[in-house]
Amino acid sequence: MNTVILPVNEYSLGQSKKIICGGGAVAFPTETVYGLGANAFDNSAVENIFKIKGRPNDNPLIVHVHKDYDLSLLVKDIPDYARALSKAYLPGPLTMVFKSCGAVASAVSCRLGTLAIRIPSHEGAQRFLEYIDLPIAAPSANISKHVSPVTAQHVYSDLNGKIELILDGGKSEGGIESTVLDCTGEIPVILRSGLITREMIEKVAGRCEQYFLKDGERARSPGMKYKHYSPNCKTMLFAFNELQDALYEYEKSNAEGVTAYLLCDDKTAQIAAVDKVLKLGKDGEEMASNLYYKLREGEEKARLIIAVAPENQNGVMEGVMNRLSKACKNS
Ligand code: TXA
Ligand code: MG
Numbered sequence: 001m002n003t004v005i006l007p008v009n010e011y012s013l014g015q016s017k018k019i020i021c022g023g024g025a026v027a028f029p030t031e032t033v034y035g036l037g038a039n040a041f042d043n044s045a046v047e048n049i050f051k052i053k054g055r056p057n058d059n060p061l062i063v064h065v066h067k068d069y070d071l072s073l074l075v076k077d078i079p080d081y082a083r084a085l086s087k088a089y090l091p092g093p094l095t096m097v098f099k100s101c102g103a104v105a106s107a108v109s110c111r112l113g114t115l116a117i118r119i120p121s122h123e124g125a126q127r128f129l130e131y132i133d134l135p136i137a138a139p140s141a142n143i144s145k146h147v148s149p150v151t152a153q154h155v156y157s158d159l160n161g162k163i164e165l166i167l168d169g170g171k172s173e174g175g176i177e178s179t180v181l182d183c184t185g186e187i188p189v190i191l192r193s194g195l196i197t198r199e200m201i202e203k204v205a206g207r208c209e210q211y212f213l214k215d216g217e218r219a220r221s222p223g224m225k226y227k228h229y230s231p232n233c234k235t236m237l238f239a240f241n242e243l244q245d246a247l248y249e250y251e252k253s254n255a256e257g258v259t260a261y262l263l264c265d266d267k268t269a270q271i272a273a274v275d276k277v278l279k280l281g282k283d284g285e286e287m288a289s290n291l292y293y294k295l296r297e298g299e300e301k302a303r304l305i306i307a308v309a310p311e312n313q314n315g316v317m318e319g320v321m322n323r324l325s326k327a328c329k330n331s
Pocket of ligand 2: 139140148
């Protein structure tokens with residue numbers, strides 16, 4: 001299959017509609033990362049997405065809709081706090097999980113009985129979703145476990161030959177996936193942290209909890225149990241107070257002829273003062289925006305990426321740290 005990259009315009013939207021309505025998949029930009037979308041009502045189209053990515057079939061997909069889509073067609077029992085959060089932060093990088101009406105294909109939610117809904121703010125994503133006017137089931141447009149794509153080129157390098165069309169909407173500025181929030185209970189529960197932070201949710205909903213997977217427990221958001229976001233080279237993660245150990249690994253590796261790069265925030269880069277550095281930025285937002293871009297740049301150059309966690313890990317940094325530790329996980 002020949003894979004083409006096209007800007008978002010009348011022609012490419014027409015092509016997208018043909019592909020999606022014919023049971024195929026199209027990659028499209030969002031403000032977080034690129035998605036790989038299929039018609040959420042079409043079970044075999046959704047199953048095909050799992051095949052293309054090599055994704056485990058118990059890890060459910062998020063359904064994307066345009067801002068005027070009638071959510072009561074898809075989900076029920078939307079609590080008041082979720083309506084308030086929608087008003088405050090949508091369209092935007094917040095995915096909310098509700099009880100499903102059972103309207104979408106069973107493969108979308110892996111029979112969980114719930115459905116994750118996302119209304120992206122990216123202009124290209126909105127145009128795509130409005131033009132097609134169907135709920136679009138879409139995971140990130142990478143091969144399963146690899147770093148999520150934030151440019152059309154990243155999607156191409158993972159999925160070339162496997163899909164027909166990639167809509168190019170420039171670099172995804174958010175840089176890490178949406179916050180996933182369970183809205184099926186009395187209090188919202190963060191299942192995956194992201195750009196809409198716990199503090200932002202608490203401000204609107206009053207309360208908010210964070211879900212942590214305990215050993216042996218069945219994951220409420222199955223994506224949490226898998227290795228993720230990993231570059232195709234060796235990675236090591238060090239805490240801020242372990243910078244000397246990280247620098248020791250850096251020197252040792254480069255001396256042995258294994259090219260190592262240090263991945264860190266700007267302040268740590270300044271202290272470390274080494275040549276081979278991938279700088280992520282000065283704060284959580286900048287670091288999120290650059291994280292996957294730099295991990296992909298790093299895997300091209302390095303055989304070892306040594307990541308150093310920044311000192312401050314609040315707000316958006318929670319999401320960045322979650323991705324960094326998964327990228328550096330060994331199983
Ligand atoms: O920003 C994003 O969310 C991107 C863009 C493309 O929209 N999408 C994305 O999809 O990150 P994916 O498939 O890579 O991650 C979806 C996450 C997984 O952790 C999955 O387990 C969780 O959402 N999820 C999906 N449906 C769920 C449900 N019904 N209940 C709990 N978790 C769910
Ligand atoms: Mg993903």
